[in-house]
Amino acid sequence: MKKSLELLLYELAHLLRIKGLWFYALSVAGVSAAFFFLTGDERKVLLSLLSFTLLAVPLVSGFFSVSYFYDTKEFTEFLLAQPVGRGELLFARWAALALALTLLYAAGVAAGLTLKGFSLQEKAGFLWLALSGTFLTLSFCSLAFLAGVLFDDKAKGVSAVLAAWLYFTLLHDALILTVVYLFKDYPLEKPVVLLTLLSPVDLARLLVVLRLDVAALMGLTGTVIKELLGSFKGTLLSISALVLWSLVPFTLSWLLFRKKDL
Amino acid sequence: MGRPASPPPHAPLLLTLLLAALSFAQTLVVCKDCRITSIKKALELAKDGDTILVKGGTYREGTIVVNKRVRLVGEGYPTLDGQRKYEVLKVTADGVTVEGFRIVNSGVSELEDLAGLKVEGASGCVIKDNLFENNFWAVYLSGVRGCRVEDNLIKGSGEQSEAYTGNGIHLWHCERVLIRRNRIEGHRDGIYLEFVKDSLILENEARNNWRYGLHFMFSHGNTYARNLFERNGAGVAVMYTKKVVMVNNTFRDNWGDSSYGLLLKAITDSLVVNNRFYRNTVGILMDECQRTLIKENDFVENGWAVKLWANSANNTITYNNFLANTFDFATNSRRSENELRRNYWSAYRGYDLNRDGIGDVPYKPVKLFAYIVENNPAASVLLKSPLVELLNLAEEAFPALTAVELKDPEPLLRRVEWRFYE
Numbered sequence: 001m002k003k004s005l006e007l008l009l010y011e012l013a014h015l016l017r018i019k020g021l022w023f024y025a026l027s028v029a030g031v032s033a034a035f036f037f038l039t040g041d042e043r044k045v046l047l048s049l050l051s052f053t054l055l056a057v058p059l060v061s062g063f064f065s066v067s068y069f070y071d072t073k074e075f076t077e078f079l080l081a082q083p084v085g086r087g088e089l090l091f092a093r094w095a096a097l098a099l100a101l102t103l104l105y106a107a108g109v110a111a112g113l114t115l116k117g118f119s120l121q122e123k124a125g126f127l128w129l130a131l132s133g134t135f136l137t138l139s140f141c142s143l144a145f146l147a148g149v150l151f152d153d154k155a156k157g158v159s160a161v162l163a164a165w166l167y168f169t170l171l172h173d174a175l176i177l178t179v180v181y182l183f184k185d186y187p188l189e190k191p192v193v194l195l196t197l198l199s200p201v202d203l204a205r206l207l208v209v210l211r212l213d214v215a216a217l218m219g220l221t222g223t224v225i226k227e228l229l230g231s232f233k234g235t236l237l238s239i240s241a242l243v244l245w246s247l248v249p250f251t252l253s254w255l256l257f258r259k260k261d262l
Numbered sequence: 263m264g265r266p267a268s269p270p271p272h273a274p275l276l277l278t279l280l281l282a283a284l285s286f287a288q289t290l291v292v293c294k295d296c297r298i299t300s301i302k303k304a305l306e307l308a309k310d311g312d313t314i315l316v317k318g319g320t321y322r323e324g325t326i327v328v329n330k331r332v333r334l335v336g337e338g339y340p341t342l343d344g345q346r347k348y349e350v351l352k353v354t355a356d357g358v359t360v361e362g363f364r365i366v367n368s369g370v371s372e373l374e375d376l377a378g379l380k381v382e383g384a385s386g387c388v389i390k391d392n393l394f395e396n397n398f399w400a401v402y403l404s405g406v407r408g409c410r411v412e413d414n415l416i417k418g419s420g421e422q423s424e425a426y427t428g429n430g431i432h433l434w435h436c437e438r439v440l441i442r443r444n445r446i447e448g449h450r451d452g453i454y455l456e457f458v459k460d461s462l463i464l465e466n467e468a469r470n471n472w473r474y475g476l477h478f479m480f481s482h483g484n485t486y487a488r489n490l491f492e493r494n495g496a497g498v499a500v501m502y503t504k505k506v507v508m509v510n511n512t513f514r515d516n517w518g519d520s521s522y523g524l525l526l527k528a529i530t531d532s533l534v535v536n537n538r539f540y541r542n543t544v545g546i547l548m549d550e551c552q553r554t555l556i557k558e559n560d561f562v563e564n565g566w567a568v569k570l571w572a573n574s575a576n577n578t579i580t581y582n583n584f585l586a587n588t589f590d591f592a593t594n595s596r597r598s599e600n601e602l603r604r605n606y607w608s609a610y611r612g613y614d615l616n617r618d619g620i621g622d623v624p625y626k627p628v629k630l631f632a633y634i635v636e637n638n639p640a641a642s643v644l645l646k647s648p649l650v651e652l653l654n655l656a657e658e659a660f661p662a663l664t665a666v667e668l669k670d671p672e673p674l675l676r677r678v679e680w681r682f683y684e
Contacts, residue, residue: 047646054648173649177634180641188640196643209646216519216543217565217588218642219635223519225643 004088011096015068024060025104025111028052032112042122043212049109050129050208054201055169057136061101062161065144068097070154077262086258090145094250098141102134109133128211132204138246139200140165142253149253149260172199189224196229200245203238206230286311293317301326301334301342308332310355316340316363328353328360336362339393344368344378350397353381359388368397370419375428377402381409389414399428400449403436410440418448418471427472429454433461441466451477452494459483467492474499475516486511488683491523497542499525506532510683514540522547523564529554536680539564545587548574557581558680566592566632570668575599581678584608584627591627591668594636598668602627606674611658614675625673628666630657 015021031052035045072093079089109130144161151157176195180188196202209215210230215222229238290304290312291297298304302323304314310331318338325348328334332355341364344350350365358381365378378397381387385407394400394416401411416430430446431453433439439461445468446452452468455461455478467490468475475491476498478484485507491498497516500506506529513523523542524534530552537559539545545564546556551574560583561567567587568579572595579600584590585608604620612623631650635642644650657663 050646051648051651169648170652173644173647176644177641177649180638181634184638184640188638192640192643202643202647205646206643213517214565214588214645216517216521218645219519219639221639221642222645 003084004092007084007089007092008096008099011093012100015096015100021064021100021104024064024101025108028056028105028108029111032109033115036112036115043125043214046122046125046129046208046212047214050132050205053129053133053136054205057105057133058140058165058169058201061137062140062144062165063158064101065097065141066147066157066161067154069093069145069148070157080262087254090254090257094141094145098138101137101141105133105137106130125208125212128208132207132242135207135242135246136200136204139242139249142246142249146249146253149256168199168201172202176202189221189228193225193228197238197241200242203242203245207235207238207242287313289313289315291315291317294319305330305332324348326351328358329355331355331357333359334361334363335359336364336392339364341366344376344397346370349374349376349378349380351379353379353384353387356384357386358384359390360392361388361390362392364393364395365397365400366395368399370398370426375399375402375432377428377432380404381406385409388412393417394430397428399432400446401431402428402434403432403439404434406433406436406439408438409436410442411444412440412442414444416444416446416449418450429477430468430471433458436461440464445469446471446475448472451475452491454478455481455484457481461485462487464488466490469493471495476500478503482506485509490514491516493517494521496520497522497524497544499527500529501525501527503528504530504532508532508534508537510536512538512540513542513545514538516542517565518543525549526551526554533557534559536682538562538682539567544569547571548577550574551577553577555580558678559583561585561587561590563587565589569593569636570598570600571595572598577601578603580604581674581680582606583677585677589629589632592632592636593628593666593668594633596666598666600668602668602670604672604674605670606677607670610673610675612673619675621673621675624669624671626661626664626666626669628664628668629654630663633666 032049035048080086143164147157147160151160176192196206206229210226215226218225228234290308292301292304292314300323301316301321305328308314308330313333313335316336318340320341320343322343322345339362342350344367346367347369350368360379368378369376377399378394379389380402383405387409389401389411391413394414396419400416403409411431418427427450429451430449431441431444433455435457437459442464444466447470449471450473452471452475458481461484463486465488469492471494473495475494479501481503483505487509489511492514494516498513516523522544523539524546526546526548528550532554534556535558539561541563543565545561545567547569549571554577556579558581562585564587566589567584569592577600580603582605584605590607590609607625610621610625612621614621630653
């Protein structure tokens with residue numbers, strides 16, 4: 001455990017020296033500041049930041065994590081020649097990466113918000129946004145590690161992560177739309193909610209949207225969905241689903257990595 | 263050139279009679295230390311045409327029935343308390359005035375519509391400058407002709423549900439009533455009219471009512487002007503009515519899952535002109551509407567500015583401003599028998615080469631996603647999804663993707679300037 005922590009801190013220090021990652025934080029800060037300058041309406045800023053988060057955070061987290069995984073493969077092998085457990089090492093690397101990316105994302109949003117002087121009306125909304133950004137980062141780091149462990153070929157691994165990103169941001173919603181279209185004569189609220197549980201991006205989106213007044217645009221169906229996902233139990237459900245999305249892919253990669261022929 | 267008009271020969275006689283009548287009309291004063299200490303007693307003593315002046319204080323007299331043509335005037339807003347048991351004032355005579363009272367705590371009943379002030383079958387009443395607080399129904403007019411309800415301040419009981427409170431101003435089978443400058447809060451419906459004809463509803467403010475700010479059915483030929491409807495549970499709903507005129511009203515912040523700025527259900531031959539719709543979930547929902555003109559209105563920052571259902575036809579929507587709405591338009595059919603022409607759309611991206619102020623490319627206000635959601639409500643779970651943003655972009659790039667034919671063939675490039683009378 002102590003070794004894990006040591007490794008984690010070392011990784012973290014190394015990651016925070018990578019200029020590309022600071023560029024990520026800077027662009028998040030830039031985007032949120034730009035939204036604030038363009039409109040004074042916090043609800044609009046929040047919605048725009050949500051759209052940005054849903055697209056950019058999974059892409060950057062996934063792509064960076066999987067590239068980092070392959071680029072440091074030799075160093076990993078070198079470390080494994082030392083008295084370090086495989087599981088410990090993988091966990092430390094994953095945790096450091098997820099922590100760094102989350103911190104930089106949060107720092108970016110916070111830096112953008114400081115321009116507003118922290119006199120926010122929609123504090124709760126921004127907190128939910130930060131939470132959904134965090135879960136997106138964790139889930140896509142996990143998926144990246146799974147791809148990294150599964151494929152030895154870097155091209156294949158990166159493609160797999162990009163495919164996952166494309167699937168969860170666009171294709172899964174297209175699938176939901178198709179289901180809604182095909183079975184429109186049936187009550188669909190529950191099946192649709194079940195389908196959203198299968199995509200971390202949908203869950204992260206609804207986590208924020210259901211707490212904003214735009215949710216009224218979902219009409220009567222929205223009330224049912226709000227009951228299923230937005231009530232206390234529903235929030236627990238969607239947060240547990242997001243926790244599973246953050247941990248399960250990594251756990252799989254951890255199990256595989258322990259027995260993998262390197 | 264005619265002869266100078268001379269007074270009719272019997273004018274002096276009429277004048278004498280009038281003076282005689284006036285001299286017989288007397289004022290009865292009611293107060294705690296007066297000769298008459300109760301309003302009921304004063305009403306017993308009063309004759310038609312008398313004035314009963316009630317001075318400050320609280321009067322708990324059960325139900326006070328006004329069955330003579332008197333002016334009931336309060337000085338210093340005397341309180342008439344129904345003690346949560348009685349209907350407070352009940353007017354059955356013609357030509358009664360009720361002015362300057364504070365009427366509170368009417369009884370609550372599931373069977374009878376107990377009101378703070380009920381007028382039944384009378385004509386020519388004036389209800390003016392009263393405060394109504396914590397009543398089940400506040401002002402209740404039934405079978406009334408030629409009345410005025412003016413400058414009253416009406417606050418509901420604040421019970422946490424629409425089932426435990428009646429309407430602020432309630433009219434049933436009335437004609438020629440003027441409802442003006444009243445403020446109504448916390449009731450079920452602010453103003454409710456059923457079978458009401460030829461009436462004027464002017465300059466009222468209905469806020470924070472549990473259900474509708476204004477609600478009417480089967481009430482033909484009424485005019486609604488310069489009213490404000492703000493933050494009501496479900497906005498304003500008007501139904502099954504012909505020849506409605508709505509001018510210069512403001513519909514604001516009626517936001518919620520099933521809330522409308524203005525719900526037009528089975529409305530025909532009506533005018534909706536020069537109104538402002540700000541931040542409502544739906545600005546106007548048109549369901550079974552026929553031959554209605556919607557002209558020179560502002561729709562600003564609504565969820566949907568207009569929802570036009572397929573059962574509506576021959577309506578004209580023209581010279582309106584559509585500014586920064588999430589969706590300008592939604593409909594549930596591909597075809598539409600309505601005229602949409604010469605509106606200003608802030609989302610319009612066309613051009614005007616001949617500089618006549620009219621865009622050269624038609625504007626299609628129904629977004630693909632709005633159409634999908636209207637037909638498949640469960641699709642609303644994709645609100646704010648990147649896929650939806652992509653669909654919107656694709657729709658702009660490939661016009662063939664648009665599902666609905668409805669379009670404004672002559673979109674305006676400049677905002678329509680029209681006058682709002684404050």
